[in-house]
Amino acid sequence: MNFSRSLIEWYGHNKRDLPWRNTKDAYKIWISEIILQQTRVEFGLKYYFKFLQKFPTIYALSDAKENEVLKVWEGLGYYSRARNLHFTSKFIVDNLNGKFPNTYLEILSLKGIGTYTAAAISSFAFKLPFAVLDGNVIRLLSRYFGIKVPFDTSKGKKLFQQLSQELLNENIPDLHNQAIMEFGALICKPKLPKCDICHFNNLCYAHNYNLVKKLPIKQKKIKIKKKYINYLIIENNNFCFIKKRNEGIWRGLYEFPKIETEDSLFVPNSKNFSKYLKNKYSIIRFSDIILHKLSHQHIYAKFWHLQSDVNHLESCIKVRFNKLSNYPFPTLILNYLKHNF
Numbered sequence: 105m106n107f108s109r110s111l112i113e114w115y116g117h118n119k120r121d122l123p124w125r126n127t128k129d130a131y132k133i134w135i136s137e138i139i140l141q142q143t144r145v146e147f148g149l150k151y152y153f154k155f156l157q158k159f160p161t162i163y164a165l166s167d168a169k170e171n172e173v174l175k176v177w178e179g180l181g182y183y184s185r186a187r188n189l190h191f192t193s194k195f196i197v198d199n200l201n202g203k204f205p206n207t208y209l210e211i212l213s214l215k216g217i218g219t220y221t222a223a224a225i226s227s228f229a230f231k232l233p234f235a236v237l238d239g240n241v242i243r244l245l246s247r248y249f250g251i252k253v254p255f256d257t258s259k260g261k262k263l264f265q266q267l268s269q270e271l272l273n274e275n276i277p278d279l280h281n282q283a284i285m286e287f288g289a290l291i292c293k294p295k296l297p298k299c300d301i302c303h304f305n306n307l308c309y310a311h312n313y314n315l316v317k318k319l320p321i322k323q324k325k326i327k328i329k330k331k332y333i334n335y336l337i338i339e340n341n342n343f344c345f346i347k348k349r350n351e352g353i354w355r356g357l358y359e360f361p362k363i364e365t366e367d368s369l370f371v372p373n374s375k376n377f378s379k380y381l382k383n384k385y386s387i388i389r390f391s392d393i394i395l396h397k398l399s400h401q402h403i404y405a406k407f408w409h410l411q412s413d414v415n416h417l418e419s420c421i422k423v424r425f426n427k428l429s430n431y432p433f434p435t436l437i438l439n440y441l442k443h444n445f
């Protein structure tokens with residue numbers, strides 16, 4: 105059985121109708137691919153439409169302010185993706201006359217584009233013969249061929265990359281790549297794969313040797329760091345203070361002034377918190393502890409509403425409550441604002 109032909113045939117009957125599959129416009133394909141990294145298709149869809157409505161061309165994106173780009177991206181997470189899109193759009197407009205490059209190596213050299221995205225854009229927009237390798241593809245190959253080498257080692261990466269390239273149908277790389285990823289997403293799913301209706305089940309190694317739950321194998325376990333953040337919503341009449349972050353994963357986004365604590369959050373009347381409050385701030389109310397999970401860290405947060413008559417806070421801007429929505433915030437703060445303002 106020809107692996108690729110079989111996948112493409114299945115794809116023809118079962119593919120989801122997604123907007124980025126009906127275009128050859130490299131700009132739109134690029135936007136969709138960056139949005140879909142670490143994001144479920146259903147969730148990414150509305151961001152895709154929102155993003156293209158606001159920035160329909162690479163020129164519109166390159167002309168935008170970083171704040172505007174982050175505002176559209178708000179809630180999607182992994183904000184470096186948005187910053188890189190913005191940076192790269194400027195680079196293409198300034199250095200390549202606004203024309204998206206059409207060779208794999210040129211695409212790969214762009215900021216924010218790795219081997220997966222370069223292969224996806226190359227094949228979908230320009231029909232270049234480069235095989236994609238994402239989590240869906242790795243899972244299917246590992247199970248079907250019974251590959252037990254951890255995929256996150258250099259040996260594993262090389263092996264999976266080579267195999268996916270060998271399997272590629274070079275005449276229709278766009279269809280092949282779409283088909284293999286769609287099959288991994290809809291049939292050979294991480295949990296509860298649909299082996300009973302999978303037309304590969306006769307030949308599938310993992311299915312035949314009862315290894316479906318064990319494959320693929322990952323070597324490194326992610327170490328989750330815990331963080332404790334007390335956000336201070338310092339209220340003065342209808343105003344409060346926010347600050348733009350200059351570093352970290354939330355660079356470019358806004359947040360309330362905060363105090364990070366070592367291994368637990370402040371409680372009212374605690375010595376350390378009282379030391380900070382002095383006579384300047386009085387507690388109006390505070391939130392329950394909110395747990396916000398990111399891939400590498402768990403953030404425990406509490407929002408403290410403080411009354412004060414201060415008019416100026418270093419590195420902060422004073423903003424009316426009803427103007428807070430003009431600024432981009434990380435999801436943790438955005439959710440709090442949605443439910444409490």
Ligand code: SF4
Pocket residue numbers: 244247248291292293297298299300302303304305308309310311316
């Ligand atoms: S039989 Fe199951 S594990 Fe094997 S390829 Fe099909 S869905 Fe994946």
